[in-house]
Amino acid sequence: xxxxxxxxxSKEFMDKLKSRTPGEIEFHQxxxxxxxxLLPFLEENPRYKTAKILERIxxxxxxxxFRVPWVDDKGEIQVNRGYRIEMNSAIGPYKGGLRFHPTxxxxxxxxxAFEQVFKNSLTTLPMGGGKGGSDFDPKQKSDNEVMxxxxxxxxxxxxxxxxxxxxxxxxxGVGGREIGYLFGQYKRIRNEFTxxxxxxxxEWGGSVIRPEATGYGNVYFAEEMLNTKNDSLKGKIVTxxxxxxxxxxxxxxxxxxxGKVVTLSDSSGFIHDPDGIDGEKLTFVMRLxxxxxxxIEEYAKKYNVAYYPNARPWGVKxxxxxPSATQNEINAEEAQILIDSGCICVSEGANMPSTPEAVDxxxxxxxxxxxxxxxxxGGVAVSGLEMSQNAMRLSWTRxxxxxxxxxxxxxxxTTCVKYGKSSNGYVNYVxxxxxxxxxxxxxxxxxxxIV
Ligand code: NDP
Numbered sequence: 001x002x003x004x005x006x007x008x009x010s011k012e013f014m015d016k017l018k019s020r021t022p023g024e025i026e027f028h029q030x031x032x033x034x035x036x037x038l039l040p041f042l043e044e045n046p047r048y049k050t051a052k053i054l055e056r057i058x059x060x061x062x063x064x065x066f067r068v069p070w071v072d073d074k075g076e077i078q079v080n081r082g083y084r085i086e087m088n089s090a091i092g093p094y095k096g097g098l099r100f101h102p103t104x105x106x107x108x109x110x111x112x113a114f115e116q117v118f119k120n121s122l123t124t125l126p127m128g129g130g131k132g133g134s135d136f137d138p139k140q141k142s143d144n145e146v147m148x149x150x151x152x153x154x155x156x157x158x159x160x161x162x163x164x165x166x167x168x169x170x171x172x173g174v175g176g177r178e179i180g181y182l183f184g185q186y187k188r189i190r191n192e193f194t195x196x197x198x199x200x201x202x203e204w205g206g207s208v209i210r211p212e213a214t215g216y217g218n219v220y221f222a223e224e225m226l227n228t229k230n231d232s233l234k235g236k237i238v239t240x241x242x243x244x245x246x247x248x249x250x251x252x253x254x255x256x257x258x259g260k261v262v263t264l265s266d267s268s269g270f271i272h273d274p275d276g277i278d279g280e281k282l283t284f285v286m287r288l289x290x291x292x293x294x295x296i297e298e299y300a301k302k303y304n305v306a307y308y309p310n311a312r313p314w315g316v317k318x319x320x321x322x323p324s325a326t327q328n329e330i331n332a333e334e335a336q337i338l339i340d341s342g343c344i345c346v347s348e349g350a351n352m353p354s355t356p357e358a359v360d361x362x363x364x365x366x367x368x369x370x371x372x373x374x375x376x377x378g379g380v381a382v383s384g385l386e387m388s389q390n391a392m393r394l395s396w397t398r399x400x401x402x403x404x405x406x407x408x409x410x411x412x413x414t415t416c417v418k419y420g421k422s423s424n425g426y427v428n429y430v431x432x433x434x435x436x437x438x439x440x441x442x443x444x445x446x447x448x449x450i451v
Contacts (some may be wrong), residue, residue, distance in 0.1 A: 118437030195390025215249030217378015
């Protein structure tokens, strides 16, 4: 006989989680947000409490931590740490990116893996959640150094992943170059050509639109949110942070839909170009960041616009803000500045770019606020489509993949509205994404027993 359990309060739950995972600050932040959304839902749906889904879903199925030794161009031995968090496989193989950045630690990767579980569920595709990476910094490294690091990293990781087990992709610091080196080493050790990584080159198993997918998807999501107010991106002033993969294709799609992007940034500062970053300027940014691997400051010199060192772009007046760099890059003060300057929509290309206090301000002011786990789901969605194409050994056209991406972002939006609409009609997309993402995974976990 099962007994009716009282759900723990948010504080009780978080105190216990924190005592089991000391110092994992970003992980605590991500779980807390989900717990706040879910507790009322669990009260109405006690079977999830009885099955202790909240306790189980916040504990990774498996964590791998390993040494990554490699030799730099001077012949000196370097040692980094590699990680893979296999968070949840209830609805499909673990799926999520690899991040190479000096700030990487266990807490950051666990937050990303946790978010990924909900995000992947929202896409409607059969993918579990995972994340991995290393504290290796690809900046200022030669191609040969990056290759040797990737080969060493994959020499260990290949024992734990596979096309039906765990399928990593890119994230910060891991783009087409790194995926190529990682794939080459996997193939060499395992002697098999399989869809073990996504984000591959189009000539060797990659999907068209995968590089564009996260940025495009976030812009489609912002457009869906604006459409609920009979509005659109046409004619809007847009601020974007970052200047990497997500930021670049965000600019491309905003331009296509008739908006004007006026900022880009990197970890050294931001540029403000009031005339807008048009196609020609974007080509310059892509070359600067993807080939020359330079700093965004060079844009300001080339186009004679303002550059603000060690600053973020949220003080620039805008209608729409699309943070696309990293976690916790909009704090409460910056959120208030955005509201005061008339921003009506914030849609997150990055993962958890807004602090909890910033999110509270967006929701209190009832602006359109799309959290990353919904708004940036387009990247992993097209990764899912890449897995399907690999399994079928065929390639879809640009138009086919883009149509599917647009349909998926519409579906993610519909799910958020379904679970997030408040009694006054305001859509709380945070609640919508958290509850909508949870239900499918929780039902699968219950169906599969206590595992
Ligand atoms: P890239 O490495 O291509 O670009 C990252 C950008 O953000 C760079 O401009 C980088 O500047 C800046 N940045 C990174 N860390 C910091 C930091 N600590 N402070 C300030 N700026 C920083 O990564 P992506 O574009 O792929 O990823 C951007 C965000 O989008 C991340 O949050 C990622 O998790 C998220 N995301 C990415 C997906 C994808 O498909 N790639 C999918 C879903 C989410 P600099 O060069 O100076 O470091």
